[in-house]
Amino acid sequence: MATQTLLPETSATDVARGLSARPGTRETLNQVLAMAWRALKKMRRNPEQFFDVTLQPLLFTAMFAYIFGGAISGDVKHYLPIVITGILAQSALTACMATGTQMREDMEKGVFDRFKSLPIARIAPLAGPALADLLRYGIAATLTILVGVAMGYRPDPVGAVGGWLLTIVAGWSLAWIFTWLGTVARSAQAVQGIGMMIMFPLTFLSPAFVPQSTMPGWLQHFVAVNPVTLVIKALRDLMNDGHFTANVAWALLGCLVVVAIFAPLAVRSYSRKM
Amino acid sequence: MNSSAPTTATDLAVSARGLVKSFGDFRAVDGIDLEIHRGEVYGVLGPNGAGKTTTLSMLATLLPIDGGSAAIFSVDVAKSPHQVRQLVGVTGQYASVDENLTATENLYLFGRLLGLTGRAAKRTAADLLERFGLSEAASRQIKDFSGGMRRRLDLAASLIARPPLIFLDEPTTGLDPRTRGQMWDTIRELVAQGSTILLTTQYLDEADQLADRIAVIDRGRKVAEGTSDQLKASVGTSTLHVRLADKSHTAMAAQLVTGVLGEEPVLTPEAGGLNIALPDANRAADVLIALRQASLDIATAAVRQPTLDEVFLALTGHHSEDSQDETEEVA
Numbered sequence: 209m210a211t212q213t214l215l216p217e218t219s220a221t222d223v224a225r226g227l228s229a230r231p232g233t234r235e236t237l238n239q240v241l242a243m244a245w246r247a248l249k250k251m252r253r254n255p256e257q258f259f260d261v262t263l264q265p266l267l268f269t270a271m272f273a274y275i276f277g278g279a280i281s282g283d284v285k286h287y288l289p290i291v292i293t294g295i296l297a298q299s300a301l302t303a304c305m306a307t308g309t310q311m312r313e314d315m316e317k318g319v320f321d322r323f324k325s326l327p328i329a330r331i332a333p334l335a336g337p338a339l340a341d342l343l344r345y346g347i348a349a350t351l352t353i354l355v356g357v358a359m360g361y362r363p364d365p366v367g368a369v370g371g372w373l374l375t376i377v378a379g380w381s382l383a384w385i386f387t388w389l390g391t392v393a394r395s396a397q398a399v400q401g402i403g404m405m406i407m408f409p410l411t412f413l414s415p416a417f418v419p420q421s422t423m424p425g426w427l428q429h430f431v432a433v434n435p436v437t438l439v440i441k442a443l444r445d446l447m448n449d450g451h452f453t454a455n456v457a458w459a460l461l462g463c464l465v466v467v468a469i470f471a472p473l474a475v476r477s478y479s480r481k482m
Numbered sequence: 483m484n485s486s487a488p489t490t491a492t493d494l495a496v497s498a499r500g501l502v503k504s505f506g507d508f509r510a511v512d513g514i515d516l517e518i519h520r521g522e523v524y525g526v527l528g529p530n531g532a533g534k535t536t537t538l539s540m541l542a543t544l545l546p547i548d549g550g551s552a553a554i555f556s557v558d559v560a561k562s563p564h565q566v567r568q569l570v571g572v573t574g575q576y577a578s579v580d581e582n583l584t585a586t587e588n589l590y591l592f593g594r595l596l597g598l599t600g601r602a603a604k605r606t607a608a609d610l611l612e613r614f615g616l617s618e619a620a621s622r623q624i625k626d627f628s629g630g631m632r633r634r635l636d637l638a639a640s641l642i643a644r645p646p647l648i649f650l651d652e653p654t655t656g657l658d659p660r661t662r663g664q665m666w667d668t669i670r671e672l673v674a675q676g677s678t679i680l681l682t683t684q685y686l687d688e689a690d691q692l693a694d695r696i697a698v699i700d701r702g703r704k705v706a707e708g709t710s711d712q713l714k715a716s717v718g719t720s721t722l723h724v725r726l727a728d729k730s731h732t733a734m735a736a737q738l739v740t741g742v743l744g745e746e747p748v749l750t751p752e753a754g755g756l757n758i759a760l761p762d763a764n765r766a767a768d769v770l771i772a773l774r775q776a777s778l779d780i781a782t783a784a785v786r787q788p789t790l791d792e793v794f795l796a797l798t799g800h801h802s803e804d805s806q807d808e809t810e811e812v813a
Contacts, residue, residue, distance in 0.1 A: 223520075223646050224555040227565040235597060242594035250582045253623070322578035322639065325542050327567035328595050480546075 228327075236329040243336020251340065257310070261303050261348035269295050269355040272417060280418055285360050292356035292363075293443040294416030296371065297436050299348040300379035301411060305403035307341045308386025313396040315478075330479040331471070334391075338383050345379035346372075364450030371447040374459065378439050381463035384470035391477040410436045438462050495520045495555060495647050495678040496541060502549030503536050503702075510536045512702035513550065518680060520646075523673055525693030526682040529794070533702040534682035535575055538649050541680070542572045554647060571640030575651040579624050579635050585611060586620045589639060596643045610638040614668065630661030637668060648672065650681045654688060666691055686710075686793060698797055705797045714787075716796055721786050722758040722766045727779035729754035735778050742772050748795050759796065760785070 231239065251257050272291050277284035311334065314320065323333045349372045353363070363371070386403055393399045413427065414436040420428055431437055442459035445451050496518035503511040511533040518524040526534050539545040541552055543563040552559040554566045572578075579588045586607050593603030611617050614634045624632060633653060640648055653669065654662040669692055673679060683689050689696045690710045698706040698713065706713060726735055732751045739747045739758055743765060747758040760766055766785050773780060 224557045224565065224569065227557070227568045229562070230564050238597070239595050242591055245594070246580065246583065246591050249587060253582050317581065318574060318578040319580040320578075321544065321574050322572065322592070323595075324544050325567060325570070325572040325578075326592070326595055327564055327643075332595070 231327070231329040236332065239328045239332035240335045240339060243332050244339040245336075247337040247340030248343070251343070257306070258344065258347065260306055261299065261344045262351060264302060265295060265299050265348050265352040266355055268298070269352055270359070273359060276417060288356055288359060288361035289363075289444065289448045290415075290419070291417060292352060292361050293371070293440055293447060294411075294414075295352050296349055296375045296443055297378070297414070297416060297439045298407075298411045299352055300345055300375050300439075301382060301407050301436065303341070303344050303348050304379045304383035305386050305400070305407055306344075307338060307383040308388075308390040308403060309396050309399045311337060311387050311390035312393060312399045315390065316396075331475045334387055334474055334478060335471075338380060338387060341383060342376055342380060345376040348379075349375040363447040367446040367448070367450040370452070370456075371443045374439070374442060374446065374456070377460065377463055381466045384467050384474060388470045388474035388477065391474050410434060414440055416440055435462055435466075493520060494518060494553075495522070496524075496552070496680060497556075498537075498541065498550065498552040500550030501537060501540060501547060501552060503533070503540055503545060504548050509702050511540070514699070514702070514704050516552075516697065516704075518678065520678050521676055522695065523669075523679045523681060523693045525689035525696040526680070526699055527684070527686065527689045527696050527793075528682075528699035529684060532699045534699055535651055536702075537699070538572075538651050538680065538682060542570055542649055543567055544572075568643070569645055569647055571643065571645035571648045573633075573636050573640045573648070573650050573653060575655065579632065579639060581625045582623065584621050584623050585616055585627075585635055588624065588635065589642065592639050593642050598642075606642055610641060614638045628661075630657050630664065633657065633661075633665060634668065637665075641672075645677075647678045647680070650679060652682055652684065655684060662688075698793060700794065700798050706793075713793060716793075720760050720763045720766075722756075722760055722769055723782070723784045723786065724756045724758065724769070724773070725781045725783070726754040726756070727781045731778050732756065734776070735773060738772050738776055738778070739769055742768050754781070757795070 269292065272295065273284050273287055276291070277287035281287035281290065314337070320333065353361075353368060353372060356363075385406075386399065389399050389402055390396075393402065413430055414434050415431065416436065420431050420437075423431060438455065438459045439462075442453070442456040445453040445455050494517055496516055498514060498516040501511050501514045501516075502509065514533070514537055516524075516537075526537065528534050536545065540547045541554065541559060543559060543566050547560050554569050557565045557569065559566050580591070583591065586604075589607035589610055590603045593606050594600070598606060608617075608620075611620050614637070616631060616635060616638070619627065619631060624635070627635065637650070637653070650669065654665050657665060666688070669679065669681075673692075679692075681689070681693060693710065695708065696710055696713055697704050706716065708716075724735070726732060729751065732749055732754050735756060736747055736749055739756060743758065743761070745759065747756040749756055758766075758769060760769075763785055766783075770780070770783060
């Protein structure tokens with residue numbers, strides 16, 4: 209931003225001269241990075257923020273594999289390719305739900321008043337934490353895959369890296385839905401409540417844990433259009449078969465569409481409300 | 483700024499016309515005009531809920547303006563919010579700094595957001611902490627800060643970009659007298675450096691200490707404006723509080739006082755009390771002598787500087803704390 213000189217002789221219009229009309233791209237990027245830095249500092253001081261991305265992959269992967277493995281695939285080993293990819297998608301969704309909840313909580317704090325009063329891009333306070341949360345998605349994805357490998361899952365090595373990346377991209381993209389929810393909901397609890405209502409049907413009404421063909425016909429129609437199904441199919445193509453298929457392209461496109469819709473919505477509702 | 487040149491719109495740091503903000507049916511700000519000159523300290527005085535913070539929030543682009551218009555250094559607030567944000571430093575009623583960060587980290591973050599390089603942001607942070615006497619607490623998290631330290635850090639954060647205009651929203655509400663004095667000193671230093679300051683407060687003495695001109699706000703309207711002397715003159719220089727031994731004599735005593743001073747006192751009949759605005763503190767004796775001669779016994783009597791409440795009574799005819807009352811009928 210421009211530095212003002214405070215010479216008494218200058219008129220008020222001179223003071224206002226040379227102000228930038230809107231933040232430039234590079235400034236915006238720097239502001240997003242500064243906000244991400246803040247979010248990382250916060251994470252380091254509140255390590256409980258990592259509970260959901262560490263415990264859930266560890267517990268759910270082991271639990272689901274041993275409970276459903278025999279019933280669904282005959283044995284645990286054959287179930288792993290199904291359940292690992294399913295839990296990857298589920299972890300991404302839970303982790304990004306927390307992004308929205310924490311955003312809402314954060315917005316109620318006094319410091320957000322200052323962010324609003326500063327000449328910074330309106331997207332920075334939203335995009336910064338989202339950027340820092342890549343770390344959380346990364347942890348969730350890494351742990352899930354590692355637990356799977358420890359239990360005997362043998363994914364295609366290159367595909368596993370691709371799946372890992374896709375999980376993070378999907379988490380970051382879907383987080384914009386919850387960030388938007390965070391800007392419109394009345395409280396953090398509301399975001400959490402609405403988030404749960406979205407998350408449970410989306411993860412369980414998908415081929416995450418059971419083959420789609422075992423569900424009733426009417427349900428299969430929903431499962432077919434469920435965006436989580438898209439991500440899971442892409443993950444399976446990548447990790448289990450090692451192929452970059454049309455499913456992967458569709459999943460990435462889906463992520464792009466989500467960001468294109470919800471990021472502007474979130475920024476608009478944030479700047480209007482505040 | 484005290485030149486003989488006529489005041490034109492371009493000399494104004496803040497100019498607002500007919501500002502309105504409604505929340506549902508409630509008009510929090512109901513047509514406020516403000517003209518603040520460059521280099522001036524302007525105080526907005528009013529009780530809780532008068533619309534002070536709402537007015538400030540609109541001028542600082544934190545709330546959309548529902549009616550009227552406002553300009554900061556001739557830049558329209560509604561049309562060019564990003565430019566206005568570059569001209570104004572805001573210090574909030576509740577310290578707006580990050581609880582989870584240390585003092586240094588807070589100032590570093592705001593410096594980075596304002597476009598300083600990493601090194602410049604660190605240097606500015608260290609300088610400001612030094613200047614505000616917070617160097618020793620630099621690496622402590624804000625949640626361990628006292629109220630006064632928070633406010634000081636908050637004010638420091640508003641100065642990173644050296645804005646030509648600073649908004650201080652109730653900078654000392656909730657502080658103990660000593661910390662409040664320190665805050666006043668800090669604000670005076672800013673004034674000495676030529677900053678234009680818009681200050682809101684609930685305390686008459688604070689406005690008195692700091693502000694060149696004061697606007698009194700009540701229920702979203704400006705009810706008076708002037709220097710602190712002018713405002714005080716409107717309520718008398720001081721007030722005599724008398725409580726009668728026999729409450730039933732209140733009306734009689736009021737009549738007597740009106741006879742002596744030519745102005746009606748404000749009554750609190752339930753307690754047998756009279757609040758008598760004095761044009762001159764010496765007139766207190768006249769009133770007391772008149773009461774004595776009429777054999778109206780008093781329980782207590784005290785002469786005080788006018789309080790915000792009395793300014794309010796004089797200007798609006800109701801107490802500052804009451805939202806609905808019938809004092810008008812009594813007064």
